[in-house]
Amino acid sequence: MALAIVAAAVGGLLIGSFLNVLVSRVPKRESPFGGRSHCPECGATIRARDNIPLLSWLLLRGKCRDCGAPISKRYPLVEAGTAVLYAVTVAVHYDDTTLLVLGLALVTFLIPIAAIDLELQLIPNRLTLPAAIVAVVLGLALDLDGEVERLIAGAGAALFLGLPALINPKGMGMGDAKLAGVMGLYLGAPVAPALLIGLATGVLVGVGVVMNVGMSAGRRTRIPFGPFLAFGGVVAMLVGQDIIDWYLDTF
Ligand SMILES: [Zn+2]
Structure with missing residues (x-):
């Protein structure tokens, strides 16, 4: 190993x-x-x-x-x-081929997506679309039984961020919603903790920015959300199932 x-x-x-x-x-x-x-x-x-x-x-x-x-x-x-x-x-994920391959593929897409969003406040379809296709192809090939869960997770995650983006286009962007959907296609149910971690860290940093530069300037500061989503996605890819198990045991 x-x-x-x-x-x-x-x-x-x-x-x-x-x-x-x-x-x-x-x-x-x-x-x-x-x-x-x-x-x-x-x-x-x-x-x-x-x-x-x-x-x-x-x-x-x-x-x-x-x-x-x-x-x-x-x-x-x-x-x-x-x-x-x-x-x-x-x-x-040394012992689990499906989680290993899906995890490596997810990381491979999340890194350039996060870097481009940081530099340009933009999440290109030219990365999210191939990422979605690779997720479904790998999922079907490696773990047919789990594909329904991943498709539902992808659709659910895209809706969860997509509806607010439609209602208030100034906040979250559709690129963020597509990225959330992609993460669901790789992660399945653990996309839920991924989104929570992404939202929580994004809000924390947003509050930090406002405290630093003041409310009015803070409102004008554009904070890309993709890197936070990607961070949540990586954490959930590594320990998402553990988080879910812990939550179910505790509550
Ligand atoms: Zn030069």
């Missing part, structure tokens, strides 16, 4: 590097597969030796080798974050 965790971390670094390409290109509607990456500042092609996950950013001290422009901390953070979450997912 130790070997599997190390392999997951290394794989996470490599996949994380690709997720950075998604974050840079999906909002611009560019293909993530074609062509080498360029420095956004000077346009220089990134050399292969400067494209090693995590290590290159550290060796270059976060600057472009050609023009010295700063390279966003998002690159090493996404790579390290993917490695850590892959390793933890493998450690927790």
Whole structure:
């Protein structure tokens, strides 16, 4: 198992590097597969030796080798974050192929979705739609019996956030509702604690912002909700069933 965790971390670094390409290109509607990456500042092609996950950013001290422009901390953070979450997912779901595969796939979509929402306050359909399709295909292939629960969880979660978004478009966005639906398709019933954790952390940070900058400025500050939902999704992917069991035992 130790070997599997190390392999997951290394794989996470490599996949994380690709997720950075998604974050840079999906909002611009560019293909993530074609062509080498360029420095956004000077346009220089990134050399292969400067494209090693995590290590290159550290060796270059976060600057472009050609023009010295700063390279966003998002690159090493996404790579390290993917490695850590892959390793933890493998450690927790080592014995359960369905939870392991669905969990890894969910993390792979949540990271770029959260990063894009943080940078651009936008959750692209070009990520949520493939995420939904992958969820259903994997679910049917790995655990046919559980698919009905996951479909109901997806529909329920999308409605739970989608109705408020329809009533008050200024608050929650439809992108958030679609993301909630996607999380339900991966998580099944544990999407409920995922949404509660996402809402609670989002509200806490929102209150923190208001206390920092004051009510009127706080109202104008746009806080993307996707990263909080994604956080709730990861927690529920890892321990959601434990949370549900604890709740049922206690109340
Ligand atoms: Zn440059």
